[in-house]
Amino acid sequence: MRIIRAKDYEDMSRKAAAIIAAQVITKPNCVLGLATGSSPIGTYANLAAGYEKGDLDFSGVTTVNLDEYKGLPRDNDQSYYYFMNHNFFSKVNVDPARTFLPDGMEADSDKACREYDRIVASVGGVDLQLLGLGHNGHIGFNEPGEVFEADTHCVDLTETTIKANQRFFASIDDVPRQAYTMGIKTIMRAKKILVVVSGKDKAAALKATCTGPITPQVQGSVLQLHNDVIIVADEAALSEM
Ligand code: GLP
Numbered sequence: 405m406r407i408i409r410a411k412d413y414e415d416m417s418r419k420a421a422a423i424i425a426a427q428v429i430t431k432p433n434c435v436l437g438l439a440t441g442s443s444p445i446g447t448y449a450n451l452a453a454g455y456e457k458g459d460l461d462f463s464g465v466t467t468v469n470l471d472e473y474k475g476l477p478r479d480n481d482q483s484y485y486y487f488m489n490h491n492f493f494s495k496v497n498v499d500p501a502r503t504f505l506p507d508g509m510e511a512d513s514d515k516a517c518r519e520y521d522r523i524v525a526s527v528g529g530v531d532l533q534l535l536g537l538g539h540n541g542h543i544g545f546n547e548p549g550e551v552f553e554a555d556t557h558c559v560d561l562t563e564t565t566i567k568a569n570q571r572f573f574a575s576i577d578d579v580p581r582q583a584y585t586m587g588i589k590t591i592m593r594a595k596k597i598l599v600v601v602s603g604k605d606k607a608a609a610l611k612a613t614c615t616g617p618i619t620p621q622v623q624g625s626v627l628q629l630h631n632d633v634i635i636v637a638d639e640a641a642l643s644e645m
Contacts, residue, residue: 405614405628407645410638413602417446420534420600420636425454427532427596433464437533437591438492439544440469440484443600444534445491452495462498466527470535470544471585472508474516474558482572483508506556506584513558516584520556524590533594537601540564541609541622545585548621554589558582588626597630601637607644610637614645 410416424447427434438444454460469484476483481490485505493503504523510516524530535543540562546553547562561569561581570576591597601610613624614635620626627633 405633405635407614407642408634408636409642410602410636412638412640413446416600416602416636416638417450420444420447420598421450421454423598423634423636424451424532424534425460428460428462428465431531432461433466434531435466435468435527435529437530437586437594438467438469438488439534439536440471440487441536443536443602447534447600448492448495452492455496460496462496465498466502467493467498467504468524468527468530468586469503469505470591471583472506473580474508474513474582474584475511475580476508478509482578506586508584513584517556517558520584520586521590524556524586530590530594532596532598533591535591535597535599535624535627537599537606537609537613537624538565539568539605539609541613541624543588543591543599543624543627545583546588546591546623548623550620552588552620552623552626555587556584556590557587558584588623592626592630594630595632597627597633599624599627599633599635599637601635601641603638604640604643606637606641610635610641611644 478485506520612622
């Protein structure tokens, strides 16, 4: 794992965007694995600014997102589809038909998950996967547990995650209890992985991810086994390392 120290959130976002920009410039028809959450918002803003300046062209890029809440329609402002559209897709020239997320409105979990695995396989795998890190070390919505789930699956969100995501919803009762998420196998198959981590509240999760035992209790720890992981973390997130 290569760890790049950033001063703060802004610096982290600029550095992460530069790494993604290099990927898009060197392989204009690349597949980007994308993440939601507050960690990558600044990265997306920097990429959009690069597009505005004429430095970046996303017309050949395909995107596959990590996860989506189960039961939220795309036009719900808390759905991950809405998030991606608002923060990134609508700001660059990516072809909307080449942007993929799990279908949160498919009530049949098995069908939704198999269909998403089929899509990810059909685009030829991920060149660069962007990840945030949950407070409990989760990646995507792969929550702490007894196993590393391989493929896309439906998860029951943990109390920690529901509480952490409550800030985006009117009340805790509005936070969906389930989500569809890419599994660990798909994430680990990405050629390159870029993790963005910011803030003191992530310091313990980051330390466990990078230096702790490789265990499904800290799903991010599996990244220690990947041979091309870059972590861009700010000083606060690195404060326990
Ligand atoms: C969410 C997402 C993750 C994200 C994580 C951290 O639950 N499913 O993909 O990385 O939480 O979010 P944040 O960046 O807002 O701290």
